[in-house]
Amino acid sequence: MESILIKDTTKQQRIELIRQWNTYDDGLDNCDIDLFDMYRDYIDGKREIAEINQAFTPEYVMEEDPQAVQGKRKDKVLVVVDMQKDFVDGVLGTPEAVAIVENVVTAIKEHDGDVIYTRDTHFANYMETQEGKKLPVPHCIKETEGWQLCAETESLRKPEDKVFDKPTFGSVELAEYLKEKSGLKEVVLVGLCTDICVISNAMLIKAYLPEVEVSVIEKCCAGVTPESHKNALEAMKMCQINVV
Numbered sequence: 001m002e003s004i005l006i007k008d009t010t011k012q013q014r015i016e017l018i019r020q021w022n023t024y025d026d027g028l029d030n031c032d033i034d035l036f037d038m039y040r041d042y043i044d045g046k047r048e049i050a051e052i053n054q055a056f057t058p059e060y061v062m063e064e065d066p067q068a069v070q071g072k073r074k075d076k077v078l079v080v081v082d083m084q085k086d087f088v089d090g091v092l093g094t095p096e097a098v099a100i101v102e103n104v105v106t107a108i109k110e111h112d113g114d115v116i117y118t119r120d121t122h123f124a125n126y127m128e129t130q131e132g133k134k135l136p137v138p139h140c141i142k143e144t145e146g147w148q149l150c151a152e153t154e155s156l157r158k159p160e161d162k163v164f165d166k167p168t169f170g171s172v173e174l175a176e177y178l179k180e181k182s183g184l185k186e187v188v189l190v191g192l193c194t195d196i197c198v199i200s201n202a203m204l205i206k207a208y209l210p211e212v213e214v215s216v217i218e219k220c221c222a223g224v225t226p227e228s229h230k231n232a233l234e235a236m237k238m239c240q241i242n243v244v
């Protein structure tokens, strides 16, 4: 294959050219877009072919069609926090939470990159937990209806989207996962509740990834009360989280 052909092609054209490239015939349907960037680097003389072969491992493989991931950004992720029925219009629902659903749906649809979901997850022993003693309202009990994402959000969730079920406000697992993601530049958070789980996760991500921008979309969040929502946004601003 002539390198000159590859050099100034679009990603889609490169996908087609690499499709024809025998070495990768077997794995082409599962190619990750990063591979194409690496291949371009090889053409530009910045990488060895062995390095690309080594990189072509399951960690670069996605279940999506390469055409579907064409242009999908890898440096910006959207974290949809606890958009569960119990927090929207269930036992801990509020009119403010209902009011943001449409905005969250738009944010998910418009996001160019990976979308990650979190779910508050409790069990039958909820009332005996610290949270249960301080907030004696059983909610988000695993596998109950209230634990599910609200219908509007659930219908947008794709099989490949990561979901983190968390027993408390912040998810250490989520922060660790994001820390391992290479090339990440920005994490955007939306969801519920601004003053509990959104702020907890935003602070946690900030602690794990001090060089990554952390942003919160104000109109896509709601608090336990409108006042505590505002207070949480102020607290996040002070901690250099972008409130947009």
Ligand SMILES: [Zn+2]
Binding pocket: 120, 121, 122, 131, 139, 140
């Ligand atoms: Zn909870």
